[in-house]
Each structure stands twice: as structure tokens, then as C-alpha cells.
Amino acid sequence: MGAAEPLVSLRGIGKSFANGVAALENFDLDLRDGEFLTLLGPSGCGKSTALRLIAGLVTPSAGAVDWRDAAAAHNIGFVFQEATLLPWADVFDNVCLPLRLAGKTREAAAPLVRETLALVGLADFETALPRQLSGGMKMRVAIARGLVTRPKLLLMDEPFAALDEVTRFRLGDDLLAMKRRLDTTIVFVTHSIYESVYLSTRILALAARGGAIVDAIDIDATIARDDEFRASPAFAQYCRRASAALRSAYGEELR
Numbered sequence: 001m002g003a004a005e006p007l008v009s010l011r012g013i014g015k016s017f018a019n020g021v022a023a024l025e026n027f028d029l030d031l032r033d034g035e036f037l038t039l040l041g042p043s044g045c046g047k048s049t050a051l052r053l054i055a056g057l058v059t060p061s062a063g064a065v066d067w068r069d070a071a072a073a074h075n076i077g078f079v080f081q082e083a084t085l086l087p088w089a090d091v092f093d094n095v096c097l098p099l100r101l102a103g104k105t106r107e108a109a110a111p112l113v114r115e116t117l118a119l120v121g122l123a124d125f126e127t128a129l130p131r132q133l134s135g136g137m138k139m140r141v142a143i144a145r146g147l148v149t150r151p152k153l154l155l156m157d158e159p160f161a162a163l164d165e166v167t168r169f170r171l172g173d174d175l176l177a178m179k180r181r182l183d184t185t186i187v188f189v190t191h192s193i194y195e196s197v198y199l200s201t202r203i204l205a206l207a208a209r210g211g212a213i214v215d216a217i218d219i220d221a222t223i224a225r226d227d228e229f230r231a232s233p234a235f236a237q238y239c240r241r242a243s244a245a246l247r248s249a250y251g252e253e254l255r
């Protein structure tokens with residue numbers, strides 16, 4: 001098993017719900033080790049369903065999800081659009097939760113929780129309650145909770161959608177730094193073309209119905225992600241391509 005082998009492969013995936021909706025049809029995906037993959041597409045095209053299938057939260061109606069390493073399949077971080085924190089628990093206990101669920105005592109988990117809080121810039125907020133935090137800080141707690149078990153894979157479903165643009169930019173930069181530091185592979189869902197180009201090493205644009213891949217855009221992973229990139233002709237070019245892909249993903253629906 002070489003490092004070039006995908007971390008996880010989705011083969012011929014179909015997912016239909018009891019109400020007859022086919023969210024995904026014959027969907028294939030090879031997730032590369034270490035990539036930042038973004039799923040871009042119209043509302044309802046199956047992005048969240050794809051994340052939930054990878055996470056094992058729903059089972060496919062057809063096809064298979066194959067993991068290179070079974071242990072990675074059982075240690076996946078998941079961050080949602082809402083931070084979904086326990087309102088009565090402080091920041092430390094919210095981040096500690098996945099370790100407690102894995103059977104660690106609070107004391108045994110503490111060093112990892114503190115290290116992760118430092119990583120997301122919340123070292124001084126251990127005892128704060130969720131209601132005392134801004135939206136951006138709550139999202140940092142949710143990211144810390146997603147990373148505290150040091151998963152190989154972090155799934156993020158529109159995590160920054162509810163945040164203002166400055167907070168969004170800052171969190172994006174910090175997320176890339178965390179990813180580098182922990183060597184995490186990320187699958188990210190967003191509706192923002194600019195965000196997808198800035199953060200990703202690959203973008204998949206999914207068609208409005210059934211999740212067919214309309215375009216796969218590789219973004220040069222060696223380019224530093226900073227203000228210079230955001231202002232560069234290369235960035236504009238990638239955005240034009242992603243925008244065209246998204247337009248064709250809407251297909252008939254835009255006409």
C-alpha cells in the first residue's frame with residue numbers, strides 16, 4: 001500500500017432516500033492523502049450527502065466506500081455550519097468531548113485539549129461558555145473539537161458560511177496553518193468560489209442533480225495562500241474556471 005493510494009475511495013456510489021430523492025448517482029471520488037478538496041455546487045446537489053457517506057453517517061444505496069486504513073475510517077473530524085456546542089459546557093469540556101467519548105478521563109485528555117486550544121488561538125478561553133463567544137470563536141471551538149483526536153481526515157460542511165468576511169479570511173488562513181501542522185486531509189463544502197480557490201488544492205464542481213462531477217480543478221499546491229495570491233492573475237483565472245464550472249453545474253436550472 002503506497003502513499004499514492006487514495007486515503008478513501010468512493011466507487012459507483014448511489015444514495016436514494018425513502019422519499020425517492022436520488023442525492024447521488026454513480027458518484028466516484030478518490031481522496032488524495034494531504035489534499036484540501038472542496039465540493040462546490042448548487043444547493044441540493046449532494047455535497048452534504050457525500051460528506052456524510054465518507055463519515056459513515058449514512059450508508060450508500062449502491063457502490064462502496066473503501067478506506068486504505070481502517071483506523072482512519074474510525075477517526076474522522078466533522079465540522080458543521082453551526083458550531084453545535086454544548087451550551088452548558090465550557091470551551092475545555094466542549095473540545096474534550098470526543099476524547100471522553102473515546103474513553104479517556106478528563107485528566108488524561110487535558111494535554112491534548114490544551115494543545116489543540118492553543119492551535120486554534122483559544123488558549124485563554126478554556127473556562128468560557130459558548131454564549132460568551134463570538135461566532136468566529138465558536139467556530140474555532142468546533143474546529144478544535146474536530147481536530148482533538150488528530151484525525152487523518154477533517155470533513156467541513158460550510159463551516160464559515162455564517163461568519164463575516166474578515167473573520168472568514170482569518171479562519172481560512174488559520175485552518176491552512178493547522179492543516180500543515182497536523183498533516184490533515186480536508187474535504188470542505190462551500191458556496192463561495194473565492195473561498196474554494198483560496199483554500200483548496202482541488203475543486204470538484206457537482207451537477208445540480210445526482211452529483212455528477214462537472215469539472216475537477218487542480219490548484220497548484222505550491223502557491224502560498226496569502227494576499228498576494230488573492231490579488232494575482234492566477235487566482236482570477238482559477239476563479240473564472242470555477243465560476244464557469246458552477247454555471248454549468250446549474251445547467252438547465254439557470255435557464
Ligand SMILES: Nc1ncnc2c1ncn2[C@@H]1O[C@H](COP(=O)(O)OP(=O)(O)OP(=O)(O)O)[C@@H](O)[C@H]1O
Nearest residue numbers: 017018019021023042043044045046047048049050
Ligand atoms: N434525509 C434525507 N431524506 C430525504 N431527502 C434528503 C435527505 N438528505 C438529503 N436529502 C435530499 O438529497 C438532496 C441532496 O441533499 P444534500 O444535503 O446532500 O445537498 P447539498 O448539496 O449539501 O445542499 P446544500 O448546499 O443546500 O446544503 C436534496 O434534494 C435533499 O433534499
